[in-house]
Amino acid sequence: MADQSEAEVLTAAREWKAAGHRVALATVVKTWGSSPRPAGSHLAVRDDSFFLGSVSGGCVEGRVVEEALGVMQTGEPKLVEFGVSNDEAWEVGLACGGRVEIFVEALE
Amino acid sequence: MKGEVLAEVLDAIAAKRPIVLATNLESGEQRLLGPGDGETDEERVHVSTALRLDRPVTTEADAGPRRFYQPFNPPLRMVLVGAVHIAQPLSVMATLAGYEVTIVDPRTAFAAAERFPGVTLNLSWPDEALESLDLDARCAVVTLTHDPKLDDPALGVALESDAFFIGCLGSKKTHATRLKRLRKAGFADAELERIRGPVGLPIGSRSPSEIAVSVLAQVIESLRKP
Numbered sequence: 001m002a003d004q005s006e007a008e009v010l011t012a013a014r015e016w017k018a019a020g021h022r023v024a025l026a027t028v029v030k031t032w033g034s035s036p037r038p039a040g041s042h043l044a045v046r047d048d049s050f051f052l053g054s055v056s057g058g059c060v061e062g063r064v065v066e067e068a069l070g071v072m073q074t075g076e077p078k079l080v081e082f083g084v085s086n087d088e089a090w091e092v093g094l095a096c097g098g099r100v101e102i103f104v105e106a107l108e
Numbered sequence: 109m110k111g112e113v114l115a116e117v118l119d120a121i122a123a124k125r126p127i128v129l130a131t132n133l134e135s136g137e138q139r140l141l142g143p144g145d146g147e148t149d150e151e152r153v154h155v156s157t158a159l160r161l162d163r164p165v166t167t168e169a170d171a172g173p174r175r176f177y178q179p180f181n182p183p184l185r186m187v188l189v190g191a192v193h194i195a196q197p198l199s200v201m202a203t204l205a206g207y208e209v210t211i212v213d214p215r216t217a218f219a220a221a222e223r224f225p226g227v228t229l230n231l232s233w234p235d236e237a238l239e240s241l242d243l244d245a246r247c248a249v250v251t252l253t254h255d256p257k258l259d260d261p262a263l264g265v266a267l268e269s270d271a272f273f274i275g276c277l278g279s280k281k282t283h284a285t286r287l288k289r290l291r292k293a294g295f296a297d298a299e300l301e302r303i304r305g306p307v308g309l310p311i312g313s314r315s316p317s318e319i320a321v322s323v324l325a326q327v328i329e330s331l332r333k334p
Contacts, residue, residue: 006180007121014114027109029133029176030166039164040178077136103176105136108110 006042009053013107014042022047023107024068028055028100032083035098047072055102056082067104077105113138117180122184124244128155133166133174135157135294141177156218160245162258163334182246186327188232189262191218191282194277197248198320199227205324206250212262222237243269250275254282257260260289267299273330275307284308304330 017023018028026043027095028035043053043061044070055064060082067080083099113129117140120127128141130198143159146152154165155234158179165177186202188195191213199209203226210228214217217227227296230237238261242248249266250273251259259276266274266289276283308322309329 007118010114010118012113012120014118017111027131027176028169029164029180039166039176079133103131103133106109107114 006040006054009017009042009044016044016046017107022072024071025038025107026055026064026068026102026104029103030101031053031098032100033098035043035083035100037100043068045069045072060100064102064104067102071104071106075081075108077103079103086095109138116140116263118151121180126159126182126245127144128158128181129178129180130155131178132175133176133224135173156185158205182244184331185210185243185247187241187243187247187249187262187266188252189213189238189239189250189259190255190277191215191220191224191229192252194252194278194316196223198252198323199224201320202327202329203227210237210241213253213258219223233261233263238262238265243271245270245272247271248275248331250271250277250323250327252277254278256286256289259286260293263290263303264293267295267302271277273304273327274302275304275326277307278305278322279320280306 009032013023013025024045028037028039028041031039037055041055043051043055043064045065049065051065054061067078071078079101082099117129124145128334130139130141141155146155154177159181160181160234162181167175186209187210188198191211195211199211202209210230211219211224211231211302212233212234214233217230218232221229234251245292249271251258251262276286277325298314304326307326308319311322313319313322
């Protein structure tokens with residue numbers, strides 16, 4: 001179901017990598033309550049902060065891009081969680097009150 | 109993610125081959141698994157569940173490292189046998205719902221491109237047409253002609269396939285005689301139970317568009333609430 005648009009995001013990631021960029025992929029791995037994007041949704045991030053796809057309705061993408069840039073540096077994958085139960089809820093909480101866990105990894 | 113893993117995922121999507129990307133959420137290590145693959149019985153269940161429901165499976169920490177099984181499935185397809193009136197709204201609605209629609213009808217007066225703008229038409233005899241479509245577990249087949257000459261050959265091929273949905277338009281009486289014919293042709297009752305007939309959820313549909321809604325709703329139900 002998500003195949004088409006997710007395939008486009010993954011294809012872009014591969015093309016950026018082939019063009020010499022550093023690239024990271026963020027994937028929604030778990031959601032709680034109402035959250036705008038289901039598990040399996042991708043955000044592809046390039047080293048110049050350009051990104052494609054989505055892991056929320058736009059609520060946490062900014063933070064995920066920051067995490068992705070960090071992961072490109074370290075090469076170490078990372079799990080990050082956003083949502084109302086998070087201390088950062090005030091800053092980057094999901095308006096819908098849901099929680100989302102995102103796996104961020106560098107494309108090697 | 110390793111570049112080779114991403115390339116393999118994209119190749120599988122392009123080839124319409126179902127595949128599952130298994131990620132160890134602690135180490136980041138990744139493997140690709142096909143239907144039936146898995147190191148343990150538990151893993152095989154996760155793989156088949158993810159593919160069947162077209163939804164990732166995330167395991168929790170109590171069973172070793174947390175793992176994420178993401179399915180990449182071939183596109184959903186719907187094959188309509190009979191380029192009849194109902195096929196017009198149904199092909200449009202199914203396309204909106206994400207299905208690649210093919211309408212099969214060897215009768216050129218019915219399967220006219222003007223009647224089905226933008227829809228793939230196959231004018232071969234239904235058994236030949238369905239064989240060439242290489243039906244898989246992401247396919248729904250709905251016969252709409254009421255004509256045994258056209259419906260039955262299509263059903264013969266659909267019943268031999270992994271199609272997740274097989275439905276037949278027609279009254280209960282028509283359906284009973286259809287089942288009788290198929291039994292005679294050698295299909296067992298267990299196989300024939302796969303057929304939804306009369307096709308469609310009972311929502312009191314009257315017009316072709318309303319019948320299309322009830323058929324599509326039943327297809328979606330069968331995919332999402334198996």
